[in-house]
Amino acid sequence: MKKDLFGKALLDYQNDNYTEDLITSTNISDEDELPLPYLFRDFKEMPKLEQKALKLSKGKTLDVGCGSGSHSLYLQEKEFEVKAIDISKGAIEVAKKRGVLNTEVLDILDETETFDTILLLMNGSGIFQELSQIATYLKHLKSLLNPKGQILIDSSDIKYMYQDEDGGLWIDTNANYYGELDYYLSYKKDHEEPMKWLYLDFDTLKLACESVGLQCEKVMDGKHFDYLAKLY
Ligand SMILES: C[S@@+](CC[C@H](N)C(=O)[O-])C[C@H]1O[C@@H](n2cnc3c(N)ncnc32)[C@H](O)[C@@H]1O
Secondary structure, eight states: OTTOHHHHHHHHHHTTOOOOOEEEEETTEEEEEEOGGGGGOOGGGSOHHHHHHHHHOOSSEEEETOTTOHHHHHHHHTTOOEEEEESOHHHHHHHHHHTOSSEEEOOGGGOOOOEEEEEETTTGGGGGOSGGGHHHHHHHHHHTEEEEEEEEEEEEOGGGGGBOTTSOBOOOTTSSOTTEEEEEEEETTEEOOOEEEEOOOHHHHHHHHHHTTOOEEEEEEOSSSEEEEEEO
């Protein structure tokens, strides 16, 4: 996120300069709009999976990749002790302006405090970037858990994105794992450096968890191949 276009867009929205949405695309899909208001959603506008994750949260909670801080704000209003972190400076500036009290520009791998609940929401597995890095992230997340702590993460099985009109799959079995995508973001005609963004089917997440000694349970399925999982 070298240019922090994501943060710029959040700042524009927060400062009443909303004129355009973010444009996203991937190596396997065309351009799509990511509406800025969605990144400022309140509880009733959130997908059921996110609502469920907030309802299951307990104790001292870390919101990883908090964006504008929507999930943290909800928990803070419910008197939770919350910390919200993001690598985007613009996002953290916005989270602060919106009233998130404990928030910091920080990469999850540099976090050292421990928590009862760790939230990774809006395809939380994206932050792991690629399959070869999952173990590093999961081990680190595990080290940040208090006894009886939990990690709540959502992701999707994106196999459906490889389906052609006849229902056939065109996944190249010699290529990398099908959930590893190159992700492109642009905003107001400016292009962000390409990023890696990982979608995980539940079984792959569960296997990765087992390899680092974490239990992995599916909490619920979402509407479109997405799911919420609890790791502990
Ligand atoms: C899809 S956005 C989700 C934002 C927010 N959770 C929401 O649901 O609206 C992913 C966020 O993760 C942040 N991020 C990516 N890698 C990160 C890392 N290693 N540590 C902390 N935050 C990260 C990005 O800057 C971005 O704000």
